[in-house]
Amino acid sequence: MSDSLVKRLFDELEALPLIDPHTHINPHAAASKNLADIMGYHYYTELAHSAGLAKEKIEEPGISPKEKVGRLIPKLSTIENTAQYSWLLEICQEFFGFEEDRITVDNWEKLYDQADQVLAQDDWEQQVLKKSGLEQVYLTNDFDDALAGFDTGLYVPCLRTDDLVFHLGKSEVRERLSKATDRELGTIEDVQAAIRDLFTHFTKNGARACAISLPPDFSPTLVSANTVAASWLRLGNGEKLSDCESRELSQFIFWQLAENCAVFNLPFDLMIGVNRRVYEDGVFQGQDLYDKRTSLIQYRQLFNSFPRVKFPISVLTTTSNQELVSYAWIFPNVIANGHWWYSNTPPYIESDCRTRLTAIPQTKYVGYYSDMYKLEFALPKFRMYRRILAKVLAQDFVQDRGWPEDRALELGKLVLRGNVESIFGG
Amino acid sequence: MSDSLVKRLFDELEALPLIDPHTHINPHAAASKNLADIMGYHYYTELAHSAGLAKEKIEEPGISPKEKVGRLIPKLSTIENTAQYSWLLEICQEFFGFEEDRITVDNWEKLYDQADQVLAQDDWEQQVLKKSGLEQVYLTNDFDDALAGFDTGLYVPCLRTDDLVFHLGKSEVRERLSKATDRELGTIEDVQAAIRDLFTHFTKNGARACAISLPPDFSPTLVSANTVAASWLRLGNGEKLSDCESRELSQFIFWQLAENCAVFNLPFDLMIGVNRRVYEDGVFQGQDLYDKRTSLIQYRQLFNSFPRVKFPISVLTTTSNQELVSYAWIFPNVIANGHWWYSNTPPYIESDCRTRLTAIPQTKYVGYYSDMYKLEFALPKFRMYRRILAKVLAQDFVQDRGWPEDRALELGKLVLRGNVESIFGG
């Protein structure tokens, strides 16, 4: 296989405008203001901390953005090998005119100032969208987000539901729900109505998905309102629920979400496998890990009960990838979605991408989403994926299967963009 | 590594006549009668359904074979990327003179008619065996199969035992067993005698293996006849068994099978890891999935208890492959067998093949079986495997280890054919 074939496919894929179907962008502050916004991404703080930088140094209250970056820089030398670092370097080179191949204690201040200049431009947000080929950016909105003050055609709302499913036992979450829906939540029926209100609010504002991240041991099942009605009353009286009652409430709410996804015709993004706060003294957003002992069999009842709800599924580990391939191969409503978090480095992406592309209907694999917090990350992250996709297309389709180049490219475009439109709505 | 080396190795492997040690061929109708027999293979119906074709369309009673194919065709465009599709295409090209590289709504009818012509030939069965290089084809026979009316030297019987182990609680299965062995099954000792009868019947008719597929949570263990005797009587009285009693009965029967394998010197094919009917509304044979949380440690007592029984083992998932490699490396009676079902696509085969070939005694890996229902599938499936095997031999042995080409080929032939003979009997 010739490298030039891979290069040609890559170049064509680079030219394709993108819809990014899962990000954590704040539409009111989508682009970075300074290099600290970029290097404050948990990938860098957690890796620097893992390499020995004290959390107190990184998270000292009141330090300036430049001071924060200055403290991270010396540790960068220990993480230069990582794919995560390569995103940072590519951002600096693409956007800030950085011409060296390492960010060091000697060159970072100049880089910091260059970044400041670039990021201070009035139209930087538009520039970065354009340079990155981003046509639409899906958001992760709290359930009580007003969804106002931004262009929902560009920044597409998605209803994130972790708080509803896992934290409704907390009075502050119940109060947020009450306030957002302007309802008293005295009974479980009130909660059902409130959830329906959220779906109405979100879909009115162009939402394209309901989304949730789930721990490895979660098993959705049908729980009736009757089952949790008494627990709900006790919660309202300030009582605590047992672990079993809490689990039932979570399962009840989750099932309500799925029912509303059916009613409102929203895909339900499931991001399966994360344990929160495993490393309790880790940096912000750098505390979560997992237990690989999880299975999609836990979702058997869900997939069977909601045949008309699309479930784009992200799995946290490569050991779950084959289950995702097989379940997407069998269940019409299961879709393989992107390459998530701890599986979002090149070796995992390559094998997961290859196994999906050779076994799942091509219409059921959403190639990539950036998961980014700031717009600048779409370019290097999608580019990483495009490099791998081009390689897999070249090897497995053009070379091994004898496909003409343009047909392989057509498959690449479908996975990179077409499926986002057909699955989430164009 | 040169592509021509891989090509030479592949060509040599292609020339080797095969014994296919596991299929679902019906010896009374081994070859396809029309394209619907081929496209009715669950790989195509389930993928078309997964891609959105309604089960009711696919399985509508009374539709003609041609109508059925015509309904599947439009969905083929969504599964062209899959390895499963590539088998279909190769069948059409090799056997039916199909010269295009896609089967479409425009060209399928001509293809259908060409297939009809080819398949209608009186000697098609012999032709396809010859073209595919098949010398012997192992079957999957129900325990009450008469094993009559076909050449058991060509179509080799194997005793499939899922019904005995998992469905003896059903009166119709007990009646089948009673009828097949001409025994009253009043006591558990009667059952033991009946099972022995089955082994006698099968081995008299040239059977080469006892086989079973097992769910992920199955753990064989020695259960005495005394333990299940009372349950058996209650079954006979029309009573239901508890889950625990059913499990004990399954384990008891399973152990009886292993004991008979020892007595009758039959390999016991274990196909480990499938959950049946996970997707209850799936198409015929397209409903089974799995829970990857299974371990060969569950078979510890079995492997220790039957040192003289050979256990060719198929694992459903690549995450179980390393266990299979390690257990086959340590236990003399554990043999790695083929690349099964959800692990039977090129990326999984390649890594599983490579890890086996570099760590297990070369005499303990049966390279491939087709698992086919119709003879036409042996050619593309074995060819897929041969391509991968040639690549692994070229890379890992000729290139990395400096082996001469003919020595790598010798290894390939052993794995592809020699081990089938030495393990199942020549």
Place this chain on the structure above:
Amino acid sequence: MSDSLVKRLFDELEALPLIDPHTHINPHAAASKNLADIMGYHYYTELAHSAGLAKEKIEEPGISPKEKVGRLIPKLSTIENTAQYSWLLEICQEFFGFEEDRITVDNWEKLYDQADQVLAQDDWEQQVLKKSGLEQVYLTNDFDDALAGFDTGLYVPCLRTDDLVFHLGKSEVRERLSKATDRELGTIEDVQAAIRDLFTHFTKNGARACAISLPPDFSPTLVSANTVAASWLRLGNGEKLSDCESRELSQFIFWQLAENCAVFNLPFDLMIGVNRRVYEDGVFQGQDLYDKRTSLIQYRQLFNSFPRVKFPISVLTTTSNQELVSYAWIFPNVIANGHWWYSNTPPYIESDCRTRLTAIPQTKYVGYYSDMYKLEFALPKFRMYRRILAKVLAQDFVQDRGWPEDRALELGKLVLRGNVESIFGG
């Protein structure tokens, strides 16, 4: 990517003197005395047994070393494909002047005699250290090892603690501990003091690590002395502990070890995932296997409780590798350590190495240790690793990331040697 690039990187890595941070070398008999010492390595006896050689043949009491080798030789033809065999061949070629590419029934006697001549040299131990580039060799010492009579600068002691954690219920182990520390062990406080004595003894003698291998179901947790005090007294009275009490005692002792690692500033090598004696009739050291259903989440409390203790972690299976990558990426005290046992063959090493090098801080991956029992194995085992490391550096860093060659080499040297020094002490 050019093969010559890989070759150049490999050659440079070959020239780097090594510290081998985990072996089972006996410092009083570090080198082999004859070919039986080499072929008696469990990798060959267990593979020959797996391929059909009776344990009684291999372990017959009283047979001469040459007779033992002579019995193994005929089975070698069945394991020539394995990586394990390639180590043996490389030893014979590098050290014994063997010039053929297979060890056969025809050429083995000459080889045996050549080996005898080489190994009989007075300075063979020094020769093999030099030829293998070994500057230091870490040991695996029983807790009651006197650590006397050898150069602890060359052969570095490590405190192996399996017996303490898992076998203190046996009176002979308690007696060994009592004798080694010259203490009565009447109370649990005595045990605590004895353990501290061991750490004092080992660190005084230059120990660089505490080490233990752990079964898949082990979950360390804080257990107080009070909790186990009564159990300990009952043990002393000759009573048996329940499974639960035994587990608590194991957890208590394990936690004591971690506390002492903190006090004495010793890394705590965790080798996670092995079940002992799964194949009860296997050859010596060829009986252990595993249950892949294990997770690093079981070590959550440990990693959180001992932030200043370094935990170099070996996982037995490639399905645990991503957890190791992710935990080392998040926890500052978790270090990825080598490629262990059933994961120590090229395909597993390559994917595990690649995923680590592209996601973990480069300072937190100890590339390799030999795990050898005799010095001759360092050369082929490290060479296998260096070949793979050179390939990954060439592909993933020079080619894919555009790194200059010397920078990739710098990374290779860090992983192969530098990290051993910084993590275990120079």
